[in-house]
Amino acid sequence: MPQSLPDRPASPTLLVAGTAAAIAAVPGALLAGLAAFEIVSERAAAILAAAFALAGTLAGLIIYRDLARLVLVLKRAEVGLPLEHLPILPPLKRIAEAAGRLADTLRDRTSEVDRLAGAAVRVVEGLPDPLIVLDAEARPVMLNGAARELFTPPAAEGPDLGALLRHPGLRTAVERAGRGERPEAVSVTLPVPVERELVAKAIGLDPPLRNGGRILVTLSDRTRERRVEQMRADFIANANHELRTPLTSLLGFIETLRGPAAEDREAQQRFLAIMAQEAHRMSRLIDDMLSLSRIEMMEHTAPKGVADLPALARRTIEALEPRIAARRMRAELSVDPAVQPIVGDPDQLAQVVMNLIDNAVKYGRDGGVIRVRVFATPAQGGRPAGVAVSVTDDGAGIPRQHIPRLTERFYRVDVARSRAIGGTGLGLAIVKHVLNRHRGLLDIESEEGKGSTFTAWLPAVPAEATRPVAQPAAA
């Protein structure tokens, strides 16, 4: 802390008397001498000495006032006020003016430093990779935008770094950085809520930042690259297996058509119909596989957009109406008026609703009823408020042991039946991945012989943009 200047000299009387004495002493002594030798009369000497003493006192007062003014000017310069009431003695006046200029320059420098520091903060904030600053006790003191986005669970107030900071690899890296050792990249896998692969580096900050920051943790998200690798491998394996089956069948029919059935018009028509069916199935399979890989690729990015689930359910039922009618089924939709639009990818959520109702049409009872309910769920036991879509059929149901595996890709209770009715075995896998991306859940309840209920639940992140703008209060 700079010491504050005192307002005035400690002892003004002493200063004035001292100045007066300094000015009047020599001429006084001289006059006394001249009077003693009777060169001037005693009276004249006394008058002259008094005049000198008066002049000395006056000068003392002026110096005293100017010093006080200089102090005031310096104080004003210190806090950036314009200079006023400058001293009148030229040397003191120059000192005051120089101090004013110095203060101006210093202020300019300070504001430049502040501007640069502000720019640095904005650069760090806007970096695409997450950055976290920890204090000496490894507590977070700062996160940039990417870090906040990565670690803030949906519908949560703020970021949650618990899992990251407990990670043994990262803890070791942070300890090393605290001891000033060279940073090394460590890979950190966070399992929940969506698995993430991060590469982290902890760098010691010496000297520490003003906010107490001692360690800088940089993270880069490798989830996407890893996912792409894994997906490529899965896709090749699945594509090979699933596409080969209809292809083998097609090749078989082609052989038959060229050979044994070459002359049999009736068999040809029958085989061509089956071939068309197989070809359609292959095409659906490719569509579903591509759709699944697209969803998986963006599974770790937060969904954007606004989804109106009641409208999605209504449109899907309308689109499936011909197939519902063909099975002499009936679809009933009930919508809870409390359901609001939520943040979500409308196309992907449409796929969820479509796959669930499509399954009810495929695996439901001939002439049965499909009940579609869209309802709001209150916050409960750590689960935030949400919106659910449930689809209930009165079909054959699913044996209990299959239920946990239904969302695996290509898993079917009855492969032949699924294939025969045009299934790809990817519908529920798509549902699961879309719900994962939305931090939602799929619940399956089924009773053999009675039917099944599939419920897709989504956290209700309210879609701000769709809320009505508050009306200004009437005057």
Ligand SMILES: Nc1ncnc2c1ncn2[C@@H]1O[C@H](COP(=O)(O)OP(=O)(O)O)[C@@H](O)[C@H]1O
């Ligand atoms: N509503 C349902 N009733 C009975 N079984 C179902 C129902 N929905 C799905 N399943 C079972 O789950 C499997 C996987 O479903 P899905 O992934 O949508 O594939 P697909 O519909 O192409 O067969 C189905 O093959 C079927 O055995």
Ligand SMILES: [Mg+2]
């Ligand atoms: Mg399906």
